[in-house]
Amino acid sequence: xxxTAGVTDSAGGAPPAVAEEPAPxxxxxxxxxxxxxxxxxxxxxxxxxxxxxxxxxIVQMVRMSVSDVGPATLIADWEFLGAExxxxxxxxxxxxxxVRATLVFTGVLLVVDLVIxxxxxxxxxxxxxxxxxxxxxxxxxxxxxxxxxxxVWKFLLAGDGLVNSTLELVGLPAVDWLSDPDLALWSVxxxxxxxxxxxxxxxxxxxxxxxPTEVLEAASLDGAxxxxxxxxxxxxxxxxxxxxxxxxxVLYAFRSFDFVYVxxxxxxxxxxxxxxxxAYQEAFRTYSFGIGAAIAxxxxxxxxxxxxxYAWGVRKEESA
Amino acid sequence: xxxxxSPARRPVRLPRPGTLVALLLGVVYLVPLLWIVLTALKSDExxxxxxxxxxxxxxxxxxxxxxxxxxxSVWTSFRVAAAVTVLVLAVAVPAAYAxxxxxxxxxARVVAWVLALFLVLQxxxxxxxxxxxxxxxxxxxxxxxxxxxxxxxxxLLAPFAVLLMRPFVLGIPTExxxxxxxxxxxGFRTFRSIVLPMxxxxxxxVGAIVFIITWGEFIYATTLLTDPAQLPVxxxxxxxxxxxxxxxxxxxGLALLTSIPLLVVFLVAKRRLVEGLSVGAVK
Numbered sequence: 037x038x039x040t041a042g043v044t045d046s047a048g049g050a051p052p053a054v055a056e057e058p059a060p061x062x063x064x065x066x067x068x069x070x071x072x073x074x075x076x077x078x079x080x081x082x083x084x085x086x087x088x089x090x091x092x093x094i095v096q097m098v099r100m101s102v103s104d105v106g107p108a109t110l111i112a113d114w115e116f117l118g119a120e121x122x123x124x125x126x127x128x129x130x131x132x133x134x135v136r137a138t139l140v141f142t143g144v145l146l147v148v149d150l151v152i153x154x155x156x157x158x159x160x161x162x163x164x165x166x167x168x169x170x171x172x173x174x175x176x177x178x179x180x181x182x183x184x185x186x187x188v189w190k191f192l193l194a195g196d197g198l199v200n201s202t203l204e205l206v207g208l209p210a211v212d213w214l215s216d217p218d219l220a221l222w223s224v225x226x227x228x229x230x231x232x233x234x235x236x237x238x239x240x241x242x243x244x245x246x247x248p249t250e251v252l253e254a255a256s257l258d259g260a261x262x263x264x265x266x267x268x269x270x271x272x273x274x275x276x277x278x279x280x281x282x283x284x285x286v287l288y289a290f291r292s293f294d295f296v297y298v299x300x301x302x303x304x305x306x307x308x309x310x311x312x313x314x315a316y317q318e319a320f321r322t323y324s325f326g327i328g329a330a331i332a333x334x335x336x337x338x339x340x341x342x343x344x345x346y347a348w349g350v351r352k353e354e355s356a
Numbered sequence: 357x358x359x360x361x362s363p364a365r366r367p368v369r370l371p372r373p374g375t376l377v378a379l380l381l382g383v384v385y386l387v388p389l390l391w392i393v394l395t396a397l398k399s400d401e402x403x404x405x406x407x408x409x410x411x412x413x414x415x416x417x418x419x420x421x422x423x424x425x426x427x428x429s430v431w432t433s434f435r436v437a438a439a440v441t442v443l444v445l446a447v448a449v450p451a452a453y454a455x456x457x458x459x460x461x462x463x464a465r466v467v468a469w470v471l472a473l474f475l476v477l478q479x480x481x482x483x484x485x486x487x488x489x490x491x492x493x494x495x496x497x498x499x500x501x502x503x504x505x506x507x508x509x510x511x512l513l514a515p516f517a518v519l520l521m522r523p524f525v526l527g528i529p530t531e532x533x534x535x536x537x538x539x540x541x542x543g544f545r546t547f548r549s550i551v552l553p554m555x556x557x558x559x560x561x562v563g564a565i566v567f568i569i570t571w572g573e574f575i576y577a578t579t580l581l582t583d584p585a586q587l588p589v590x591x592x593x594x595x596x597x598x599x600x601x602x603x604x605x606x607x608x609g610l611a612l613l614t615s616i617p618l619l620v621v622f623l624v625a626k627r628r629l630v631e632g633l634s635v636g637a638v639k
Contacts, residue, residue: 074543075454075463079470082451082514089489089511090477096488097480110491156381159374166375170382175629176622177385181572183593184611188388190597191395191604198391201408230384238633293483294574298597316483316575325487332484339479346475 094336100329107323114326121330131331133306134314137221141310142289144225145232149285150278153236158266160237161244171241174234182231186298189227190214193299217307220300224308228295232288236281243277244270283346290339311335396609403605418609425592426613432581433589434617436502437570440509444566445559447510448517452558453551455518456525457533471522474515482512482575493580500583508576513569517562520632524558525551561632564625571618589614 101121103114125131160167177185192198193213200210213223247270255269271278293312296302302309302317309317311331319328395403399415406412455467489508490499498504528551536546574590581588587595593614596607622629 075457075459076466078450078454078547081447082518083470085447085507085511085514086474086477089492089507090480090485090515091473092492093485093488094477094480096491097484100487110487155377159377160381162374166378166382170378170385171630172626173382173385173389175626175633176619177389179568179572179618179622179629180615181574181590181593181618183572183574183590183597184392184615185388187593187597187607187611188392191608192388192391196407198387198408234385235633238630242631242633287479291479291481297594312481312483315481319483319487329484329487332481335481336479339481340476343475343479 097329097336098333100325101333102330103326105325105329107325110325117326121326122334125327125330125334130306130309130314134309134311137308138290138310140221141225141228141292142286144222145229145285145289146282148226148229149233149236150282153233153240153281154271154278156233157237157240157244158270161241171237174237178231178234180231182294183298185231186227186295189230190299193223193227214300215304217304220304221308224295224299227299228289228292231295232285236285239277239281239284240274243274247273280346283342286342287339287346290335290342392608392611395605396612398605400605403603407604418605419613422606422609422613426610428585429587429589429592430614430617432502432586433571433577433614436505436509436577436581436588437567437617439502439506440513440570441563441567443506443510444513444517445563447514448521448562449552449555449559450547451514451518452521452525453547456522456528458530471519474518477515478519486575486579489576490579500581502581502586505576505580505588508580509570509573512573512576513566516569517566520562520565521555521558524555524561528554557628558632560625561628564621564629565632567621568618 100114102117102119104117104120105114109115160171194200195210195212195215199213204210212219214220251269251273252265255265260268291312292310293316296308296310296313297316300308302313312335315328315331315335317328318324318331394410395407396418397414397416398407398409398412399417402409402412402415451470455470458464486508489511493499493501493504493508496504498507532550532554533546536550541550571589574594577588577590578594581591593607593610596603596610
């Protein structure tokens with residue numbers, strides 16, 4: 037570690053003359069070209085961009101959520117309402133079903149990404165021509181725009197789509213995947229899970245490849261079979277990776293909007309209206325910007341709370 | 357190497373369950389892609405009479421119908437994605453460098469705060485951020501201008517790019533910095549001739565991911581650039597999903613044509629994507 041000389045330097049935005057003083061600490065460290073005052077300069081462009089076009093919109097969004105903002109007042113001065121919008125949101129009969137839909141969506145993603153993701157990662161961690169081909173294919177699918185993967189699944193799951201015609205071919209009845217109110221949410225969630233699974237597999241696989249081979253050899257010498265090994269060696273070692281992945285999946289699910297938009301537009305009725313989609317609808321279909329902003333703000337608080345364990349997990353991962 | 361090595365010797369060589377799982381995954385991910393291609397090759401008559409036919413006379417009529425509109429959108433999206441990628445890297449690489457240096461407790465605190473800020477910024481619900489963003493860009497006369505969308509995307513992706521880039525900077529051995537200091541290299545020279553040459557992998561990985569995400573981003577793209585003469589790819593696809601919901605051959609044809617640039621990026625960066633995503637996302 038370097039000496040504390042730099043603390044005063046950087047805090048005072050010191051001129052180069054000061055920086056040339058020899059450091060009291062580190063031997064051999066001439067203080068010419070001291071990096072510290074410069075380091076902050078490297079941050080400036082990113083911070084400026086994010087402040088102007090990242091932080092400012094958040095501030096506006098929170099302001100909007102406590103104001104009366106409609107299509108006519110968007111550009112005018114906003115009337116302050118206090119918690120009125122929030123009260124209206126919590127009392128509305130669309131909010132809690134949307135919370136439920138968001139939770140189902142998140143649950144499906146978690147189960148698919150973690151359980152299937154784990155098994156698939158274990159399989160795809162073995163080097164072979166087949167596994168590397170499958171992995172490439174999956175990463176390409178991950179790279180496709182959600183509009184593309186959402187549309188093709190909408191087509192596949194349509195009333196006369198490939199899935200139903202295959203079912204009929206083997207003598208099973210057709211299913212209304214996207215128009216049956218009991219099924220639509222599950223279908224959309226599964227497609228979103230399909231699209232995010234490659235990412236989950238990459239992360240889990242990365243964690244698995246980092247496990248030293250000796251550990252697994254030792255376990256196998258002790259007579260542990262594949263399942264035993266997974267339960268008592270691999271999963272405990274992967275816990276930090278799996279924890280971070282869990283939070284990433286939850287964050288993704290809480291923001292996810294694309295597949296709902298493409299496949300069902302929130303319907304039939306409102307069964308697939310998740311919270312981000314509800315916020316979008318309030319803002320852009322009924323132009324209740326204040327209400328939409330209130331929903332988004334609630335969502336953001338939840339997301340920020342979830343981010344705390346993420347940041348904590350990352351720090352642990354890094355020091356490990 | 358593998359996580360679950362099978363026991364050394366087995367009496368009978370059945371196809372291993374792992375092979376079956378890999379094949380199943382391959383099918384589940386390949387069929388939709390094939391379906392895009394097959395559907396795009398169906399003429400209007402075929403798609404109307406037998407939408408799920410696997411054997412049919414392929415036709416390029418759909419492609420010739422959509423080629424013009426698709427190429428306009430691809431060109432717009434290409435300009436946007438290229439500009440966003442360059443600008444995000446220009447902003448994020450120096451920032452990641454600053455946040456990846458460990459030079460003392462005071463700086464460590466700055467790093468922690470800026471990282472937290474970037475983390476929070478990544479979590480803004482985009483459908484809402486777009487409203488104030490629209491206001492700002494309107495004030496700058498940049499709505500319906502490619503540069504407005506570029507700026508919005510840069511702000512959206514810069515924090516993510518910094519977080520993704522930082523592990524690559526952390527991987528630079530500290531001895532190199534010490535050597536640079538011994539040589540009396542200035543701060544900027546250290547960055548330019550020590551740090552940058554160590555980062556081509558990181559820059560390629562982050563650049564590819566930023567390009568891919570920009571290409572697929574659609575909330576900003578459909579709200580900030582609605583000029584029909586220069587609709588980005590997402591705007592065009594969103595328009596098709598609502599207008600021609602039943603014209604599947606057209607939609608799949610557009611999906612196919614507009615994904616070709618992604619295929620190119622993917623083929624160039626495949627290995628880096630596989631490695632970069634598993635490292636960057638966790639750190």
